[in-house]
Amino acid sequence: MERVATGIEGLDKMLNGGIPARKHVALYGGPGAGKTSFGCEFLYRGAKAGQNGLYITLEETDEDIITNMKSTYPLLTDLDDLIKQKKFEVVKPDKLQLEEVANLLEDRITSNDVKRAVIDSATMIRLSFDKEIEYRQTLFEFLSLLRNLDCTTITTLEAATSRKEEMRFDIEHFVMDGIISLYNLDREGTRIRALEILKMRGTDHARDLVPFKVTPSGIKVYVGEKVF
Numbered sequence: 001m002e003r004v005a006t007g008i009e010g011l012d013k014m015l016n017g018g019i020p021a022r023k024h025v026a027l028y029g030g031p032g033a034g035k036t037s038f039g040c041e042f043l044y045r046g047a048k049a050g051q052n053g054l055y056i057t058l059e060e061t062d063e064d065i066i067t068n069m070k071s072t073y074p075l076l077t078d079l080d081d082l083i084k085q086k087k088f089e090v091v092k093p094d095k096l097q098l099e100e101v102a103n104l105l106e107d108r109i110t111s112n113d114v115k116r117a118v119i120d121s122a123t124m125i126r127l128s129f130d131k132e133i134e135y136r137q138t139l140f141e142f143l144s145l146l147r148n149l150d151c152t153t154i155t156t157l158e159a160a161t162s163r164k165e166e167m168r169f170d171i172e173h174f175v176m177d178g179i180i181s182l183y184n185l186d187r188e189g190t191r192i193r194a195l196e197i198l199k200m201r202g203t204d205h206a207r208d209l210v211p212f213k214v215t216p217s218g219i220k221v222y223v224g225e226k227v228f
């Protein structure tokens with residue numbers, strides 16, 4: 001099976017090699033859980049491996065995404081080169097619409113051979129709908145558009161809480177092909193980052209909750225270690 005290695009240390013082992021190609025994965029987590037850092041690294045590793053990436057930011061400006069990425073990952077010094085070579089592109093669409101996002105993606109797949117994309121975040125789009133049913137409808141249509149594209153995507157979803165116990169499942173959890181959840185666990189007064197793969201259609205994967213760190217050279221997932 002064709003897979004897209006995330007390049008994130010430890011994670012591909014949990015995924016038995018990577019995300020199955022052309023699947024659409026949700027990255028779920030509370031405020032500051034590491035969604036944007038994760039998404040940026042997914043595209044950075046892809047760009048290094050010869051797969052062009054597109055970061056579609058719906059919330060922060062494109063400049064902010066790049067500036068923050070540089071300060072989060074000071075040791076990934078070739079980011080500017082990758083951006084110059086258009087192997088890593090960050091774009092903020094004019095309109096907060098899934099249709100606009102799909103058009104942008106389709107355009108870059110055709111014009112720049114984009115193979116990986118990150119959409120940050122779907123929650124911004126959800127908030128632009130008055131009625132839940134209309135959002136659902138649009139989300140279904142969006143996913144059917146994505147399924148015709150030769151691209152593997154990660155869409156971030158904002159959880160209202162960073163407490164694992166209080167998280168609930170939204171519509172996105174059921175329609176997406178995979179879900180990776182990021183948590184900020186409270187352990188005796190200190191916060192521990194942890195992640196789990198809740199589902200990944202088309203492949204077996206690890207099911208444990210594992211600790212991870214955001215380090216200056218990238219995210220490290222400590223496979224085999226316990227969170228407490």
Ligand SMILES: Nc1ncnc2c1ncn2[C@@H]1O[C@H](COP(=O)(O)OP(=O)(O)OP(=O)(O)O)[C@@H](O)[C@H]1O
Binds near residue numbers: 032034214
């Ligand atoms: N160099 C670094 N080393 C360790 N941790 C860092 C570093 N840079 C940023 N962080 C941590 O990463 C967190 C931000 O992560 P990120 O922006 O990826 O989260 P997010 O889930 O996208 O948040 P939001 O919900 O605000 O969009 C910061 O709050 C900070 O704790």
Ligand SMILES: [Mg+2]
Binds near residue numbers: 035036037120
């Ligand atoms: Mg973010």
